[in-house]
Amino acid sequence: MSCASTQFQYHVLPPSPLAMCLDGSPPSYYFRPSPTGSSKLIIYLSGGGWCFSTDECLQRSGTDFGSSSSPRENCVFTPDLYQGGLGLLSSFSDVSSFSDHAVAFVTYCDGGSFSGNRTDADSGLHYRGKEILKSVVEHVLDSSTTPYTEVLLAGCSAGGMAVALNCDYVAAAAGDTTSVKCLVDAGLFPDVDYDPLHSLQDTVLPPACVAAHPDDPAACMHAAAALEHTETPTFVINSLYNWFGGDPLEGDSEASNNYRATVLDALSGIVANTDHGVFADSCPVHCETSMSWGSVMVDGHLMKDSVSWWYNYPHAALVIHIDYDHWLSEPSRNPTCDWPSPPSSPGLSVTTQIALGSTVAVLLVLGNFLLLRRFWSKRAVMLLVETSRSDSADTSEPEAEAENIDLDDIGLALDSGKAAGVKMRELAEDWVRARTEKLSKVWDGKLQAVMVKVLAGNVTPDEPSWLPHWKLAKFLVCSILTLWLTRLYILRQGRRHNWEVDDGFGWEEFTKFHMSGVVRDLVVFYFAGRLHNRRGVDCLLYLLPMWFGAYFMSAISEIDSLDLSASLSPSSIENQWTATTWTVMLIALMITVLGTQTHLYVLYMEGLVLDRLVVLAMVLGVFLIPYLAWLGGMHVNLRYSWSFALQAFILGIYLNGIAVWGRDDILTCEAHNYRAEADSCGCYYEWDYY
Numbered sequence: 001m002s003c004a005s006t007q008f009q010y011h012v013l014p015p016s017p018l019a020m021c022l023d024g025s026p027p028s029y030y031f032r033p034s035p036t037g038s039s040k041l042i043i044y045l046s047g048g049g050w051c052f053s054t055d056e057c058l059q060r061s062g063t064d065f066g067s068s069s070s071p072r073e074n075c076v077f078t079p080d081l082y083q084g085g086l087g088l089l090s091s092f093s094d095v096s097s098f099s100d101h102a103v104a105f106v107t108y109c110d111g112g113s114f115s116g117n118r119t120d121a122d123s124g125l126h127y128r129g130k131e132i133l134k135s136v137v138e139h140v141l142d143s144s145t146t147p148y149t150e151v152l153l154a155g156c157s158a159g160g161m162a163v164a165l166n167c168d169y170v171a172a173a174a175g176d177t178t179s180v181k182c183l184v185d186a187g188l189f190p191d192v193d194y195d196p197l198h199s200l201q202d203t204v205l206p207p208a209c210v211a212a213h214p215d216d217p218a219a220c221m222h223a224a225a226a227l228e229h230t231e232t233p234t235f236v237i238n239s240l241y242n243w244f245g246g247d248p249l250e251g252d253s254e255a256s257n258n259y260r261a262t263v264l265d266a267l268s269g270i271v272a273n274t275d276h277g278v279f280a281d282s283c284p285v286h287c288e289t290s291m292s293w294g295s296v297m298v299d300g301h302l303m304k305d306s307v308s309w310w311y312n313y314p315h316a317a318l319v320i321h322i323d324y325d326h327w328l329s330e331p332s333r334n335p336t337c338d339w340p341s342p343p344s345s346p347g348l349s350v351t352t353q354i355a356l357g358s359t360v361a362v363l364l365v366l367g368n369f370l371l372l373r374r375f376w377s378k379r380a381v382m383l384l385v386e387t388s389r390s391d392s393a394d395t396s397e398p399e400a401e402a403e404n405i406d407l408d409d410i411g412l413a414l415d416s417g418k419a420a421g422v423k424m425r426e427l428a429e430d431w432v433r434a435r436t437e438k439l440s441k442v443w444d445g446k447l448q449a450v451m452v453k454v455l456a457g458n459v460t461p462d463e464p465s466w467l468p469h470w471k472l473a474k475f476l477v478c479s480i481l482t483l484w485l486t487r488l489y490i491l492r493q494g495r496r497h498n499w500e501v502d503d504g505f506g507w508e509e510f511t512k513f514h515m516s517g518v519v520r521d522l523v524v525f526y527f528a529g530r531l532h533n534r535r536g537v538d539c540l541l542y543l544l545p546m547w548f549g550a551y552f553m554s555a556i557s558e559i560d561s562l563d564l565s566a567s568l569s570p571s572s573i574e575n576q577w578t579a580t581t582w583t584v585m586l587i588a589l590m591i592t593v594l595g596t597q598t599h600l601y602v603l604y605m606e607g608l609v610l611d612r613l614v615v616l617a618m619v620l621g622v623f624l625i626p627y628l629a630w631l632g633g634m635h636v637n638l639r640y641s642w643s644f645a646l647q648a649f650i651l652g653i654y655l656n657g658i659a660v661w662g663r664d665d666i667l668t669c670e671a672h673n674y675r676a677e678a679d680s681c682g683c684y685y686e687w688d689y690y
Contacts, residue, residue, distance in 0.1 A: 008032045008105065011139070012068060019135035020126040021109035022057055022066035027132040030105040031140070035091055040101040040150040043140065043170065045133075046083060047157030047186075047287070051111035052196040054123050060111050061125060067109055083156045087293025087304065088183070095294060097308040098152065104140045106133070106159075113162040115221070116201030127201035133166055137173050148174070152311070153182045156287035160187025164223035164230065168206060171232040181311060182234040185289045186242065187223040190262045194221035206230065224266035227276065235277040235310050236270055237303065238263065240323060241284045252329045260327075267322065277310035277319035279303055282326040283337035297336045298323045359586075472526055475537045478546075479522050479655060480515075486550040487659035493554075514663045521630055521654075521663075528615050529634040529647060541641060542648040549652020550659065595636075595646070602638055629654040 008030040013019065015026050034040065048065045051057035060066040083089075089103055090096045109132070110116055116127030141148065153170045155163040163184045171180035197203065198218035208229035209220035219225050227234055240260045263280070270276050281288075281298050288296065293304050298321040310319040326334035484507070526532065537543070603609045612635060619631065633650030636643055 008103075013135055013139055016131070016135060018128055018131040020128050021068055021132070022051075022061035022111055022125050022127070023069065024124070024126055025068045025109075027109065027136055028068040028107050029136050029140070030103075030107070031143075032091070032103045032105075034100055034102040036100040038100045038102075039144075039146055039148050040098075040152075041140070041144075041148045042089065042098060042101045042103045042152045042154055043137065044084060044089060044103060044105045045114060045153070045155030045159035045162045046106060046108040047155060047159035048108045049111075049158055050113065050197055052200065054120065054125065054200070057111050057125050057127075057200075058123060065108060066111060068107065083159070083287060084154070084185075084289045084293075086290045088154065088185075088289040088307075096304065097312070101150075101152065102144075102148075104136070106136050108159060110201075112197060112201040112203060113158045113165060113221075115162065115165050115203040115205065117204045118202040129162075129201070130166075130204045133162070133169075134173070137170055141174065148178055151178055151180045153180065154185065154289070155183075155187070156185040156289065157187065160184045160287075161189065161221075161223045163187060164226045164234070165203075165205060165221070167227075167230050167232045167234055168208075180232055182230075182232055183289070183307065184223055184227070184234060184236045184238075186238055186287045188236070188238045188242075188263060188266050190222065190224065190266045191259070192222075194218050197221065222266070224269055228269040228273065230273070231275075233275040233277075233310075234270075235279070235307055235319070236267070237279045237288050237307070238267070239285055239288065240264065240280055240282050241328065242286055252327050256328055264322070271320055271322075274318060277306070278322060279306045279319075280322045281337065282323040282328070282334045284328065285338070291338065295336055295338070296334070298334075471532060471536050472523070475526050475531060476519065476522055478537055478543065479651070480518065482543075482546055482550055482652070483518070483655045483659050484510075486656060489551070490554055490656075490659055510662065514658070517663045518658060524619060525630060525634045525651065528619055528637075530637040534644065537648070541645055545645045545649035546652040546655070549649040550656045551652075552649075553653050553656040554660065599636065599638060599643070629657065 009032070010028065010030055012028045013026045019027055021027060051060045051066075057066070086095070088096055088098060089105070091099050093099045108114075110127060110129030112127055112129045114129040114133040116129040117131070119126050119128070151170070151174050153163050153167060155161075161184070163182050164187055167180075167182040170182075174180050195218045198205075198221055203218075203221060205217060205220040206226050206229060208231075209226050210217045212229055213219045213225070223236075227236065240263050241256055242259070242263070260282075267278055267280055271278055279298060279301075281292075281296050281303075283292060283296055285292060288303065294302065296303050298306075301321055306319050306321055323334060326332055531537065600609070603612055616635065619634070629650050633647050633654060636647040636650060
């Protein structure tokens, strides 16, 4: 959901001797005016757990859940996926019947569900949640040019519990001319002991509930107990399992069944109040007024329709929907829940995984043996011959004799000691010279000219000295053009194939805030990748692999049997790796190990290891957290054509990442303001507090 659909503004209240976050900073909230100019308001209390001890609260005071000190200049704010952002607080009328309401999203910084009322002189912590709520409610109501006729106090998790504790208070603060109702989302925690929190923060609890529990006032911190004595109409949304009833994939375990029974018992007192409504499903989730809002059903009724019916038709029949019929185990699950997927490869036992792992190891050892024995033994000799060609006195061996040399003789000669090494060197020299002369004949004439121009570019040794500048310009143009064409393609195809892409920035923003970083990356890549010593990149040998790499990383996500979220962790290998994953990982591992070893060996033989290490150190010194594809690709820079093409492919992978997500790894304040202004999202402080 973009900022254009929310338009939240950030407010920090003036300092107050009472209304303070844990660290003493003033409270704050985000505000979105009604898109239709209605006189209806939602006050949403953010959640985020509690702190039950001084040490926990001290740690919390240094975060956004205990302080408003860190400047929140990014106006591109939306309630997150769990706190109403995709449901209740949506500004789209087809998503929420409350879309015409103004919204005050109150940040949570007291650690006590907006109920504390003391200052700890020893620790310097301020447990002033009740005063925070008072100040914010007064500020929101007084800031309106016209009185609000309807107010819905809502919240999720610890914020949902805060709604239950403060519902009657907000109704009284709003006045008799304002209709107030409350919505508690995932605010029931029947198995939590709140005695330490009550003692630590000296919590202010609903008077009617405290009067009913004179011997145990802390019991009123439980939302269910508070709601039994709440006069203001309240709607409760809660899962019978929540996140705390055990692993849903394990079915109806004893723990989950016990938790379900506890929640049902807590709901019984709420149901007894005829002004309250309940929607209790059997989904293993926590906050539900966002992602579950328009999909989960109980008794044939959608969650959002149940809330709307209760809110708009108070004299209708009671809205009580409790999912007695569904459980966690198959086949009695509620089909409208967003159930987690079962392990994708449950058939891979430990024995099978050990066998597959052993296979990988054996293949790697075998591949390395063959590589070293039959390939690098010959290449090493050739490199020695090339470096000592000037010392060779006899270069007149007939071509026929060189043609009859068995290449295996060179490999076997490695084991023959010093005398055999001399003979091996002579044979290898003859073989290299003969092959060179033969290939030169093939490439003579028009075929050579055409193929060199098409595959390797049109650079010739006798071009003027300013050519490297043109090569760099061509590299930048080809790379940036590939990047932007890739982005256009992904934006178009991604909607059809569900590819990942951040569609929040356009060409203007990319040019203004991303381009400089990309150009810097490419310039470093160009020189560190030794492209200034190569022919130009305007050739198919470089462009085709680069284009393929830019497309490949998005297209591979369409392979259903390849879970791209799989990692190298033991749990992921056990539960997510399919046969396809094993195959792909095996191939990737073989290519990576052998390719890396090949490059390292050639660099060692040519005496360039130290040179490359210096370059690597310099790059890491400038780019503290570099892109892995970018960093790896620049070091794939051997003088062979296959290395040239491989470098282009890896560069394409880097360009794909930029095309999908942009290069705003550290989004500057200027970029924040640009995006806020572009989305008509104002941002200001009423008091200059930092």
